[in-house]
Amino acid sequence: MSIQLDNRVTTALHPLNVTKIDGYGEATKGYAAGAERVLHEAYVGVSAVFGGAEAVKRDMSLTDAGRTIKVDEMAQRVFAKCAKMFDAESSNLSKGIAQIEEKLTAPINARAAHPIAAEVRAHVKAMKGPDRVAFVYRAVTSGDAVTV
Numbered sequence: 001m002s003i004q005l006d007n008r009v010t011t012a013l014h015p016l017n018v019t020k021i022d023g024y025g026e027a028t029k030g031y032a033a034g035a036e037r038v039l040h041e042a043y044v045g046v047s048a049v050f051g052g053a054e055a056v057k058r059d060m061s062l063t064d065a066g067r068t069i070k071v072d073e074m075a076q077r078v079f080a081k082c083a084k085m086f087d088a089e090s091s092n093l094s095k096g097i098a099q100i101e102e103k104l105t106a107p108i109n110a111r112a113a114h115p116i117a118a119e120v121r122a123h124v125k126a127m128k129g130p131d132r133v134a135f136v137y138r139a140v141t142s143g144d145a146v147t148v
Helices: 015-020 029-057 065-110 114-124 129-141
Strands: none
Touching: 015 029, 029 065, 114 129
């Protein structure tokens, strides 16, 4: 998504800011696409308001107050559109985070309820302290997530 740079618009709205977030990469690009799109729309919208203000300055059929009102109307439309998009994307990101957190915690709970898990817990509980620690350590280092 290329964008024309406009020195009248704050760089905080530039969509490339998303690519500078820690952890951004090919694997996480899809999660941030909505945020990039919203920032793109905001950047382009604010740039258009500045362009509209320049055009209205040249319209001599309007008074100064009329020019201000015309620019304000345009800015309000851009703001309403962008605010709606920001709210929707914030909601989408929050729902996505909740869904991922649910997926990450679900398998642990499901595996812990397995009948064999009760036997493993009883076996480990019967071990002496150092043996119990060694057992768990071996499971962790060997990547045995089910036992851990």
